[in-house]
Amino acid sequence: xxxxxxxxxxxxxxxxxxxxxxxxxxxxxxxxxxxxxxxxxxxxxxxxxxxxxxxxxxxxxxxxxxxxxxxxxxxxxxxxxxxxxxxxxxxxxxxxxxxxxxxxxxxxxxxxxxxxxxxxxxxxxxxxxxxxxxxxxxxxxxxxxxxxxxxxxxxxxxxxxxxxxxxxxxxxxxxxxxxxxxxxxxxxxxxxxxxxxxxxxxxxxxxxxxxxxxxxxxxxxxxxxxxxxxxxxxxxxxxxxxxxxxxxxxxxxxxxxxxxxxxxxxxxxxxxxxxxxxxxxxxxxxxxxxxxxxxxxxxxxxxxxxxxxxxxxxxxxxxxxxxxxxxxxxxxxxxxxxxxxxxxxxxxxxxxxxxxxxxxxxxxxxxxxxxx
Amino acid sequence: xxxxxxxxxxxxxxxxxxxxxxxxxxxxxxxxxxxxxxxxxxxxxxxxxxxxxxxxxxxxxxxxxxxxxxxxxxxxxxxxxxxxxxxxxxxxxxxxxxxxxxxxxxxxxxxxxxxxxxxxxxxxxxxxxxxxxxxxxxxxxxxxxxxxxxxxxxxxxxxxxxxxxxxxxxxxxxxxxxxxxxxxxxxxxxxxxxxxxxxxxxxxxxxxxxxxxxxxxxxxxxxxxxxxxxxxxxxxxxxxxxxxxxxxxxxxxxxxxxxxxxxxxxxxxxxxxxxxxxxxxxxxxxxxxxxxxxxxxxxxxxxxxx
Numbered sequence: 001x002x003x004x005x006x007x008x009x010x011x012x013x014x015x016x017x018x019x020x021x022x023x024x025x026x027x028x029x030x031x032x033x034x035x036x037x038x039x040x041x042x043x044x045x046x047x048x049x050x051x052x053x054x055x056x057x058x059x060x061x062x063x064x065x066x067x068x069x070x071x072x073x074x075x076x077x078x079x080x081x082x083x084x085x086x087x088x089x090x091x092x093x094x095x096x097x098x099x100x101x102x103x104x105x106x107x108x109x110x111x112x113x114x115x116x117x118x119x120x121x122x123x124x125x126x127x128x129x130x131x132x133x134x135x136x137x138x139x140x141x142x143x144x145x146x147x148x149x150x151x152x153x154x155x156x157x158x159x160x161x162x163x164x165x166x167x168x169x170x171x172x173x174x175x176x177x178x179x180x181x182x183x184x185x186x187x188x189x190x191x192x193x194x195x196x197x198x199x200x201x202x203x204x205x206x207x208x209x210x211x212x213x214x215x216x217x218x219x220x221x222x223x224x225x226x227x228x229x230x231x232x233x234x235x236x237x238x239x240x241x242x243x244x245x246x247x248x249x250x251x252x253x254x255x256x257x258x259x260x261x262x263x264x265x266x267x268x269x270x271x272x273x274x275x276x277x278x279x280x281x282x283x284x285x286x287x288x289x290x291x292x293x294x295x296x297x298x299x300x301x302x303x304x305x306x307x308x309x310x311x312x313x314x315x316x317x318x319x320x321x322x323x324x325x326x327x328x329x330x331x332x333x334x335x336x337x338x339x340x341x342x343x344x345x346x347x348x349x350x351x352x353x354x355x356x357x358x359x360x361x362x363x364x365x366x367x368x369x370x371x372x
Numbered sequence: 373x374x375x376x377x378x379x380x381x382x383x384x385x386x387x388x389x390x391x392x393x394x395x396x397x398x399x400x401x402x403x404x405x406x407x408x409x410x411x412x413x414x415x416x417x418x419x420x421x422x423x424x425x426x427x428x429x430x431x432x433x434x435x436x437x438x439x440x441x442x443x444x445x446x447x448x449x450x451x452x453x454x455x456x457x458x459x460x461x462x463x464x465x466x467x468x469x470x471x472x473x474x475x476x477x478x479x480x481x482x483x484x485x486x487x488x489x490x491x492x493x494x495x496x497x498x499x500x501x502x503x504x505x506x507x508x509x510x511x512x513x514x515x516x517x518x519x520x521x522x523x524x525x526x527x528x529x530x531x532x533x534x535x536x537x538x539x540x541x542x543x544x545x546x547x548x549x550x551x552x553x554x555x556x557x558x559x560x561x562x563x564x565x566x567x568x569x570x571x572x573x574x575x576x577x578x579x580x581x582x583x584x585x586x587x588x589x590x591x592x593x594x595x596x597x598x599x600x601x602x603x604x605x606x607x608x609x610x611x612x613x614x615x616x617x618x619x620x621x622x623x624x625x626x627x628x629x630x631x632x633x634x635x636x637x638x639x640x641x642x643x644x645x646x647x648x649x650x651x652x653x654x655x656x657x658x659x660x661x662x663x664x665x666x667x668x669x670x671x672x673x674x675x676x677x678x
Contacts, residue, residue: 006472010461017460212456212515215420216473217445 003218007226011200015230025192025234029242032188034249037180040307047131049073050094052080057105063142067098072134085119095121096131108146170338178253181246182333183306186326188242190300192235193269194293198276201227201368202289205280220365228273235269236262255340261333263343267353268329274360275325281368300326328353373398373523373554374419379428381414388414390577391428396556396570401549404558405565405665406574412558413453414577416527419556420450432523446474449521451512453528459501463492463511466500467518474519484551485514488544506537513544517553524548526557530564542567562666573669580672585665592663592671594621594633597641599648600657601630613651614644624670631667 015021051064068075073096080088088094099117107114118135122128171178204210213223239261246252276293283289303310303317304326310318321327332349335341343350374396381389389411396402404412417423418430421441430437435444457466467489471478482489492510495503500511509529516524526545530538542564545555549569557568565571566585573580573588581588599614601607611630614623619636632644641658648656 003473003475006469010458010465010469013465014458014460207459208452208454208456209458210456211422211452211454212450212470213473214422215445215448215450216470217442217475218473 003222004225004229007218007222008229011226011230015234025238026241028191029188029238030245032184033181033242033245036184036187037177037246037250040180040184044072044127044130044134046074047072047096047134048076048094049096049098049135050076050078050080050085050088052078052085052097052099054079054102055100055104057100059105059108059146060100063100063139066138066142067135070134070138072131089119089121092121095127096135098135177250178338179334180306181250181252182337183304183330185239185242185246186304186329186333187301187306189235189239189265189269189329190272190297190326192238193231193272194276194297195290196234197227197231197273198280198289198293199286200231201277202280202283202286205283206285220368224277224361224365224368227277228270231273232266232269236265239265252337254337256336257340257342260341260343261336264329264332264336264346264350264353267350267357268325268332271325271353271357271360274357274364278360278364278367281364300324303327304330306330322352323356325353325356373400374402374430374432374556376415376419376430377428379415379418379430380426381411381418381423382426387577389418389425392577392579393428394572394579394582396554398554399549399552401545401555401557401567401569403565403568403571404556404574405560405562405571405669406558407560410574411577412574413527416450416525416556416558420448420525421445446519447522449516449519449524451509451516451524451526451529453531455508455512457500457508457512457515460499462497462499463503464496466511467515470515471518476519478518481518481520484517484520484548487547488517489514505533506540509533509537509541510544513541517548522554524553524555526555528558528560530559530561538564562664562669565665571665573665573672575669575673575676578676580669580676588665588668589663592668594635594671596661596663596667597632597634597644598626598659598661599630599632599644600628600659601653602655606653610648610653610656613648613653617644617647622670622674624667626666631661631670633667633671 049067051067053060053064064075064077067073076094085097085099088097097117097119099119101116104114104116118132120128120132168174204213243252243254247254275296276289279292279296280289283292303313303321303324305321306326310321310327313321328349332341332346335346374394376395377393378391379389379393380387380391392411392415404415406412414423418425418437419432421437421444424438432444432448435447437444458469461469467478471480488510492503492507492514495507500508503511513526513529516526530541533541538561545557546567549555559565565588568585570582570584571588572582581591583591599610601610607625607628607630611623611625614620614630614632617639619634619639621633621635622631624631634640641660645656645658
């Protein structure tokens with residue numbers, strides 16, 4: 001016990017003597033929370049739309065005014081030839097081009113239907129779909145209105161209609177920041193846990209200090225625990241700091257129990273650090289550790305459901321998430337923060353994190369050899 | 373105290389130790405002498421339980437290095453060739469750290485390191501990385517001694533250390549030996565061999581000879597002459613010329629002078645001098661000299677080659 005305490009003391013002395021550590025510990029959470037949460041948003045705002053109106057009728061002007069009134073669109077009116085329209089999209093000056101052909105209103109009145117052309121820049125597929133959907137919504141609502149106007153007040157009662165009134169639970173305003181902030185917190189503790197502990201161990205190899213340490217009677221698991229605890233404490237500190245920033249800056253609601261969150265995060269850190277220490281036990285230099293850790297980090301983050309819903313991935317990819325630590329914690333932390341889930345609501349996640357953590361810890365202890 | 377028999381170790385196809393045997397008595401200061409890559413570090417790393425031997429046995433105080441490695445780790449003090457203390461901890465923190473991981477305190481064994489530690493104590497709050505080479509070695513020795521080991525294993529402790537610190541360091545080793553600690557030390561410097569009780573001459577993973585430095589030099593069988601020349605360029609030419617002279621057994625450049633050995637009686641100081649004069653070299657002096665460990669080493673290496 002005395003040995004572990006002394007190992008901890010030694011690690012803390014070294015961490016705080018390293019001049020680049022304090023900025024990393026305190027500035028990183030601040031930057032991640034303030035920049036990433038705002039930057040990583042799926043909401044579309046200010047889609048550039050250009051309206052080319054060859055009809056200049058009452059109907060086309062009214063519809064154009066509807067587009068303009070929507071907060072999603074930033075509207076420009078122009079009289080352009082088809083080639084000029086193409087150029088506009090090509091140069092990226094417009095995301096959407098709507099063209100009213102000559103005789104649009106006339107067609108509508110005579111034939112009861114009229115067509116207009118919509119061109120969408122679809123380099124970013126999901127953004128294109130989303131902006132087209134916005135556009136269709138505006139047109140559809142206008143459609144209903146002009147039908148009513150043209151036909152006059154219906155003489156008979158309209159047929160039965162199913163009206164859907166959605167209620168968005170846990171995030172009623174669909175605030176994207178509430179969804180992102182917990183995820184970004186996971187990335188934060190992951191970076192601290194994974195990199196700081198694994199780089200620290202392999203540094204002992206690079207500096208040669210491990211040679212001296214290995215001839216001491218120090219126990220393997222003492223040594224590994226000594227490498228984990230300081231960064232576990234630092235990561236939990238950063239989690240607290242990040243939560244405070246989220247609360248103060250964008251009013252993140254916290255519905256769950258903070259202790260639940262700490263229990264899950266600690267288990268998660270135990271797992272992710274074991275992975276990190278395992279990687280550094282099989283590496284010789286900090287460079288190798290960085291490469292391997294980065295590879296896994298990127299794969300884990302992209303598959304974790306931080307940016308895109310896990311449900312939209314193919315089934316085999318969803319199965320792979322069973323070994324993705326980040327996937328677990330992101331789900332857990334969103335549930336705890338936004339839903340208020342407790343330990344008992346997530347027993348399966350709890351057990352999996354424990355089992356997975358113990359497995360990786362055993363691997364790390366086993367692979368760290370004092371004798372070559 | 374240290375017993376090694378038929379020890380073998382390979383790295384891939386490279387044989388680092390080709391079946392060596394040696395014994396070191398309790399309280400002996402034993403030197404491993406030999407060039408880089410001779411296998412000294414490999415032997416030491418096996419003895420301190422950092423490497424597993426492929427073949428053969430090694431034991432310290434009757435404890436096997438493979439089976440009883442845990443016990444060995446508590447009774448051996450090791451100083452690796454590369455400075456291996458924490459550069460970002462202070463002198464005192466390093467010492468405290470190593471005392472603690474061995475489950476002891478600095479005070480318990482302070483008497484062992486007192487003479488050494490007082491020299492670096494004025495800098496006890498300095499980071500170890502900021503110490504000079506000589507002071508780093510003193511700190512490393514203190515850290516290796518703080519748990520009162522029975523055996524001290526030092527891998528090239530004086531490499532890269534200035535001449536004064538080297539001398540001081542050997543005096544410290546001498547004092548430790550008088551306290552009853554068995555010391556195994558390796559060095560590439562032949563002159564340091566004379567400071568050991570006994571030495572083993574290492575070459576290519578084999579031991580050429582084990583004996584006291586005195587006996588080793590006495591075993592030198594040939595006549596040895598030293599040739600002194602004036603310039604470096606001249607020295608190179610003379611080495612070439614002397615190799616052509618019949619009756620000369622070996623020619624080696626030893627720093628400023630050339631050492632030659634003869635096997636025939638008809639060659640002596642005057643014949644060598646006249647020969648070089650004839651070839652147009654002036655200012656040459658030739659004299660009979662006492663062999664050093666290095667001369668023996670060269671001779672043994674030559675025999676090995678043949």
